[in-house]
Amino acid sequence: MAPRRAVRIFAKGNVDVRDSLLWSRVGGIVEWNGINEVLRTRHPGIVARIKHETCARLDLIPVPGEPPPESAEPPEEIARRLPAGAHPIGRQQRTALFDAPADVVVLSLQSAATNALVRHRRDGWLLLPDDFESWDADSRAYLERECEYAGLASLERTMARLGKLILAIEERLGAQVLVYNLSPVTPGERTHSWLGAEDSLALRVRRFNLGLADLSARLGFSIVDVERIAACAGAERVKVDLIHLTAEGWRLVAEEVVRILEERGCFDAEDGAI
């Protein structure tokens, strides 16, 4: 049997990129087995080797050649002391993205649209207090005493940073860049008037999706249009909440990733890693 060619995918994101590309597990049961399920059928000679890294927030990913802002990262002692959750504090503003070659880099808007940070009152460093509700009392007290709410990312800053990051990926890795947008629809949730109200997360998602399309028009990277995928299949059927899809939904997203890679000629290479 001929060895299968490997596509090296660096996936920087959270539940959306992980559950679609790697696996989706609900209650300990694997309900979707990732992009290789699709490749096995459509491109039997190819296997995806995926390195996954969580993403505290898109605008915290360091861009090579651009010095990080002073005091951007929490001190090591704080990073060790506070609970980690899915986003270890010491790694929230670091990435292995540029450490090894990759053929494809997958990013997602999710963290930028939905993750709110806190800022140290005196020193100004930022962190994502992941799974804050499960923190012990001392850690919660520390955070409430020392830090203040820094809010959600601004659309303009996110798109500016994302643009720089994509250019750096293309320049340094020569990789194809795919960015997931989000479906703003939560079944049963409808607002007809925003009088006196701030943007909801769903509305933010719509704005971010449009910003992403605009950036794609300028830079030429591909969008994995999760909004369209959910709309075509029916959000009632394939969505669980704003971010989570059903196994069928993740499968459709993985199929779209493969379709885009086909469109980009990623499976055309004759030998070795593409």
Next chain:
Amino acid sequence: MSELFMPALSASPLSLRRSGLRWLCRPGDRVAARQPIAACYVGLDGAREGGLPPPFGDERHDLQVVLAPPAACTIDYRAGLSKGGYQDFIDGADWDEGLAVASAGPLQDSCELAPMVLAGRRGFESGEGRGGLLSGWHERVRGFWEGGGAGRFGTVLALGTCEQTGIFRGDDMAFLSWFARAPGPAQIVAVADERSVHSSAVILQHLRRTPGEAKAITETVNSWLGERMGGAQLESFGGLRPESRRGTSLGRWPEAQDLLFALHLMAEAVSTSPLLERGDLITRRGLAQSDPPDAIALTLGSEVAPHFRHRRTGWVIALHGFRFGSYIGPGVIEWLRRDFERMHRSVADVERDLGALADELRERTGAALLVQNLIASSAAERVSNYSWLGDAYAESIPVFATEANLMLTDLTRRPNVSMIDSDALAAEFGVRHCPDRFHASRELLEAQRGEFHRVLRERKIPGY
């Protein structure tokens, strides 16, 4: 078994007459509450004192009443109430309140049927189209029902495109789905978009139009009609030429369609704005009059129709692109090219016009705008890389629709603007329910109708 009676309905001080009843379901059928079982045409007899014009104006030729049981039941009709033929089309007898019409099981008590009155203003009054409920072409139709409620009639005006025909008039084209769900007193008015599409630019200009501007429009149309008719040559009348003497496939004078279309455009533009028009009502106690609409349903779909501005008068019209050629003849197209300029409207232009319309309505009648957004996603259009669109990026449907929807969301921060999120509903059900973004399945239409109803109730529009 209990009896269902003809309800109290009066046109006092005039008398109310009716045709024979036409049954809308079969004996033995199980019907839902407020599901019509019979309909008849009605007419008014007599004259008002003081030389007042007859009520209902042009609508008086097309008045119908549909009758429905107030609760679910199984129906059996009384014989002899349906005359058949033309006797069920013309009003030949007095309205007979209390007449037993049908028996209904298993209702405990005998009761009145619930009436809904339908009124239609035809595109051309001599163009009768009697038969079904609101059959034939009307430029404006409405349905109103008192129900069990008291107080004034809450009025909703639907000015959208075909997507709103489905929502408001429904499959039956006679508002039956609203009659079944809104307690009343309520009224729905629908104005067709077969002439000009009701974009914010068109209806705002109409709302602000002065008699002087209307006169300029009539002069413009008159001048063009004169040109068209004055320019006719002998060969223009092919159906009358000697070679047609023994038969011809030439039918209507080809020019007629262009002339009629221009006249209809003009007639709408120089008549009362539907945003201000009151309507006569037949109630239990006699004739009454409705207020101008409390809520106006629009759609962003109207904003994407091609717009044209008359160079000399500034008259703005919007026409569906699909009508050119097949519905709108070469004469009108030539007229548009010569005397009008195409308006390119950006999302910012739509925002300006919708905002101004909302402000002006708030000041004049207090009406709310309920605007359907655009369905941005479609199964047919998959764009994964927007750089491939080049210069077409900004005008691509997914981008324009998303921008327009976000603009509308921001507009709902005004007190009298609500958004009906058709985009979210289509995404929830799956866009296969609306593959071309405008023509929805029955299931999606019902969901959109439900959303309109929810918003009308939240806005406390009377009768809903």
